[in-house]
Amino acid sequence: MSTKKPKRTTKSASKKPAKLAKTTTKTRVTRTKKKPAKEAPSEAEKPTVDAEITEPRKPVEAEPIELRKPIAEESEREATPPTEIQPEIKPTETTQPVIVQAQPELEKAEATQKPTQPVVVEIEPEPEKVETKKEIVEVKAEPKTPPVKPEIAKRVGVKPLPKPLPKKKLPGPPKDSMLLVIRLRGTFAVPNYIERTLRSLGLRNKFNATLVRNGPSTIGMLRQVKDYITWGDLKPTEIASLLRERGEVNGGKRVTDKFAMDVFSKESIDSLATAITTGEVGLRSLWEKGVKPVFRLRPPSGGFESTIKKSFTSNGQLGYRGSAIATLMTKMS
DSSP states (O other): OOOOOOOOOOOOTTTSOOOOOOOOOOOOOOOOOOOOOOOOOOTTTSOOOOOOOOOOOOOOOOOOOOOOOOHHHHHHHHHSOOOOOOOOOOOOOOOOOOOOOOOHHHHHHHHTOOOOOOOOOOOOOOOOOOOOOOOOOOOOOOOOOOOOOOOOOOOTTOOOOOOOOOOOOOOOOOTTOEEEEEEOSOSTTOOHHHHHHHHHHTOOSTTEEEEEEOOHHHHHHHHHTTTTEEEEEOOHHHHHHHHHHHOEETTTEEOOHHHHHHHHOOSSHHHHHHHHHHTSSOHHHHHHTTBOSOEEOOOOTTOOSSOSSSBGGGTSSBEEOGGGHHHHHHHHO
């Protein structure tokens, strides 16, 4: 069976009047916990304090207060002038003058002085000094022993450096002698001023040679280009062999005795070489009459004995070499 629940009935507003809302303010009450009261300690629990015996304090003595006098008394004191205290004057003692009489006896004694007799003093002769010869003892100095140098252990497999060779000293070339100049280095990376000097000498290429006469101007040019050439003085026989081996005439022909006879009216090349050294035949006339001023040499047979980057005095091949130029010429001709 179905049971129906009864409907809830609401009371109407007309039956009961609505209560007016009261505005009340609630106060917040805070409760604090009461601390337990401390119990007073009993007489047995009280700490005992030893009472210190203190001395009684002495009473402080007050300083006396100066009482100022009234102003009337002070003004009277200022009005009265101070009394001057005069010093006591003592009576002076009178002294009688003392008369001193001169003694006549002293004056008479001075007047009647007898002349004194001269005193003779004998001077004893000084004893002669005897020179004592001191014996000279010669002390021979012991010869000093040279200090012994400690031996240094040589390293295995390390060769010692070679000692530098001593430089050669050469005499200068004689005056008005004939010099042979040979160019030993090429044309690569040559400065312009050096190349210009080499061209003025006629040395355009490597192993070119020429004859010049000794003089201050030519020596200055040779020293300017000393790092590229070598030179030395030649004898007439060496000049003759140079003309015979490497001398050329215009047209590519060799210098012969017939050429010397026809052009210079000399019997042979030897007589022409002697005329060149003595100055009878000048170098300019030699070049003008057909002989080429440049001698084209070949590399030395067997090579150079040392480097061409050092001077001849420093065991090289450059610079002045004196009469040793003849051996190099024979190798290159």
